[in-house]
Amino acid sequence: MTPVENRELSPYTGWTRQHWASTADGLLHAVQRYRSPSGARFDLPGPVSANGSRSDGLEGFARTFLLQGFRVVGEQGRDPTGLLERYAEGLAAGTDPTSPERWPRPDELGQAKVEAASIALILRITRRWLWDELDDRVRQRVVDWLSTVVGQPYPPINWVWFRVVVESFLREVGGPWSAADIEEDLAVHASLRRGDGWYSDGQERAFDHYVGWALHLYPMLWTHWFDVVGSLCPVGTYRTWTADLARYLDDLVHLVGSDGSPLLQGRSLIYRFAAAAPFWVGAVTGHGGLSPGLVRRACSGVLRHFADRGVPDSDGLLNPGWHGSWPGMRQAYSGAGSPYWASKGMLGLALPAHHPVWNAVEEPLPSESSDHARAVSAPGWLVSHRRADGVAIVLNHGTDHAGTGERRSDSALYARIGYSTATVPPLTGATVDDPVDNTVAIVDGVGDATHRTGFERLYVREADDEVLTAASRGRACWIDTQEDETADHGYGRRGAVVEGPVLTVASVLRAGVEVRLVRVDGAGWDARVPGCFVRMGGWPVASDSEPTARGGTSRTRVSFESSELRSLVFGIRGFTGGGLASEFGTSPLGAWTAVPWLATDDVPVGEVLAGGVLLDRGGVPPVDPTVLAIPDGEGGHEVTVAWPDGVSTTVELPGTP
Template sequence: MTAVEDRRLSPYTGWTRGHWTALADRLLAAAGRYRSPAGARIDLPGPASRNGRVSDGLEGFARTFLLAGFRVAGEGGADPGGLLEQYARGLAAGTDPASPEAWPRPDELGQSKVEAASIALVLQLTRPWLWDRLDDRVRDRVVAWLATVVGQPYPPINWVWFRIVVESFLREAGGPWSAADVEEDLAVHASLRRPGGWLSDGDERAYDHYTGWALHLYPLLWTHLFDVTGSLCPGSLRHQWAADLRDYLDDAMRLVGSDGSPLLQGRSLVYRFAAAAPFWVGALTGTSHLSPGLTRRVAGGMVRHFAGAAEQDGLLTLGWQHAWPAMRQAYSGPGSPYWAAKGMLGLALPANHPVWTDVEEPLPIETGDVARVVAAPGWLVSGRRRDGIALVVNHGTDHACPGDQRADSPLYARIGYSTATFPLASVPDNTVVVLDADGRASHRAGFSTCYATELPGGVLAAASQGRVRWVDTAGDDSPDHGSGRGGPVVPGPLLTVASVVRRGVEVRLARLDSAEGAVRSLRLSGWPVAGDTPPATRSGAEVSATAETPGLRSTLRNLRGFTIADVTVEAGTSPLGEWAAVPSLATEGAPAPGTVLAAVVILDRGGPDDPDPALTVAADGRGGHHVTLTWPDGVTAEAALPAPE
């Protein structure tokens, strides 16, 4: 970086717009080294996706085209590096059926439907400087290639916006389009709306970053960039979307750690700082209630958090802070990480915009502790200023529907996610599981959410309940799109789990409600910590377990019913460090049905231990329980473990 930090203008990140433009230029220059001879593909190094190298090359073109478009638009069309000229060459070759670099059409390959939307979006954004200057023959070929989306089937998830964007561009370019397609897709979007401005990416409980970087991004960009007023998009619909975005951003800014990390939860995490996109779309379209300084703080924190990921050669790889291929999913190719460009949408705003000239303002976690219930995903959001770690305790998200019989997806169905930990596939962290006679851990996906609420004194509480199962997933080689894998199922007992959270510390409660299956014991696991050296571990007679890396500590302490403490250490299972460790507590033998177990679950950065609350348990007469927690400072909270339904 050649830009000099400005701690007066940006007291939290030090970054100015010059840092953003320097990073964008570096990313584009590095990717440009892999441009194909005719410019239609950017063939980046790395393992191919399931769609193949040609599709991956189109993906590299389209996603870096996003960044180039934002960069030029923010300069009012000034393009001294000739970015648009390079992409114009690629448009000409990629849409020419006779070219050796011809792109697969959207009616031939599903992934082309995704990339077509990025191309159409940038063509609209940069219209005076690119589209209007293209040769008529090239324009005709681009229209013909894009027009193959019309009438095509799209899955009823965030993908519907890809067709809306492409057909809206076609409409304004004089090409074919279908009002029926747009109407159908808008109906799908409406079906995905949930309380509090959240959207689920499909009919399952699929809450993740797609809510922000897709389902909030495209609707308002659509109304901002395209002439869709009137029958296509009544004003009331735009107002609704704007209100949804405002509500969502009020939650989303509390899901960012003070170090700028977004929540490590959900699929497609290789897109990294794309999580900043909804903050920028609010600023770009004038629909956000966040101040310009806070917008830059949250977006800049995320982008700066990952700046080092491209430091060695300027390329964004499949990984997190560095290359970690295990994070890729079946649809991930070498060009996939460049959807991170969405998080640099702010570059489309000129240098004199208040988001670049106002002083940065602190994140909520930098001014005090965070405690919030987010109803749609069933999350208790918590964070402490002293740690700067944002975390969620999850009783509503599993990328499944109630009653689903598949295995848990580590990225969705765990009880806890944070900005400092990564869910492990090999060791079930942040779970309450039933172990069968062979020591196999049960799965909880398909559970029912009982409640998620805020109690007096800033205490949060939530509970979920469902019949667990053991699933043999060995024969399931289906593409990984977020859901858990399926296979032969052995039914297990009904399990109720509740969480009570105060000042960032969870008390986790569990109760077996039946005795089906050969149950060896019940095990509760804590937060996974990772580092470059083996974590320090402690477990002992007090029935507590701790795993600690430099700057991060995971602790479990028994409050009721657990008799065994342990820490599992593994290598090569986390993108956050070579070594990872997970503490756990377990029962000696199967607990009797109806027995309430409890443990304190802590993730922090070290320091003095928080005092544990006293706990009393009372049956409510209907097969349920009321648990009263009393902290040493006198705060009391009562939570329910509901009776089985």
């Protein structure tokens, strides 16, 4: 039975701990029909990952084991699902080398390194009720299986935490472990720190949800649930991490829409409400800096966002997709068991019913209580939301999952200029290779668009009058990725490169309206190539009906309105035409995706172009700023954006070195 809403305790979502528990228990019971005979695998229906079905079955076990463990801890050892014994049987079979259900070992298969960490974490926090009750032979087999991580190579990304967690558990139960491994992994983690609470998932500019659900989650749970502070973890490092988490959550809470949607950006989005995990980490450890009522509002908002939109599905399962099943969101490593990393987003169930986070009155999210704008330096983002529509947007001048000067195609998940809680770039179809939405590109005579990955970040700033500014530049390139057969992990792809001109792009953001500035510098490129022009794309809006553009009184004002959203672009300087790009079946949010765009007649080298870009829920007349560009004598420009109410903002578009 669905629990009764409590609008006094939870005025925004109505949800209480009972709703969370009911959701978790439903997920756990639904997967049982896919349990293998001895319980070591959950062979769920759906696509098989590049790692194979044995790996996917292990994922199904380990990731639902996370959720089972949180339930047991939150009930202080009581097993509300009655399934703990079944997971114990699965541990026995999976680690038995003679069992037909034996798991691939971490030294045999990389993905097993990931799942080993979930198993070790839950064995640690449920030790009194599970590990200590296991047969000695089973405990030894588990130790033998886990200990194959010792000395193994791990990629220098969030994966280093999987080894830290496993070896820390082995240390506590008398198994083999390596202090050198943990020291090496902590050094990698330190190298990923980028300031203001942000981490990059690797040395590239890789900012996404892994910052929260991995690079904050594991360090904080490690220091909270393992006996490591002052021994394996220096006290100063621990204090740094706690401060980092609070600073990160102060930004992250502005990236949840008033409808509970997380930001649709970065890989592994099929983990859905795992986006709630970092908020729960703050509550579990007491170091998040957010009030209990705001934490629960954010987390219940995220979970209910999906629950109200068909998640889990009619069979009670999590499938690869967003609101419903949408396999186009998968990466190569995603199998049918992968979506259950969403269990991380239910970490709050490890907190008992009397905890303040379950008993404080919900407080409003920033996106539903205020108009706000902030520059987030580490990822190079301008963040904005307005109370009127509750959509959080990001303008991106620092993230592309690459390094400066690299030549890759633009990943739809990382390299767009804009991301939001209500839109997603087309993830399949023609515009993946020839992007339109939230881009500035040179389009050649056959319609192929350039890419921006490898750009240089110039600045990310907060100006006066609640205006944000950011700029980036890089050599535009046409990239033919047809020969790239590497596994799709959501990043840009390599291929033959044809270099174009240098594009400098700046965003001036005020009250949700972006003035996008563009200059083309043609040194080393023949700007007279016939048929080329500059195209600037707006926000991608999903619709269940075929899109039709709406224009204004000129050819350079193009908008598209769905039943919920409006995407508008309007020319301010240098653009001479526009149109609407639409594709069918390229988005998990709707049958169609529409992107309004502006274009020039040719490639006006050295001139400053300007266009307005807006995403909202309609009903508010957009402002019409003017733009004045003055050459600085060094190949650059000083550009002033004059807003209709008399406010003006001046930014620089520096010349190309």
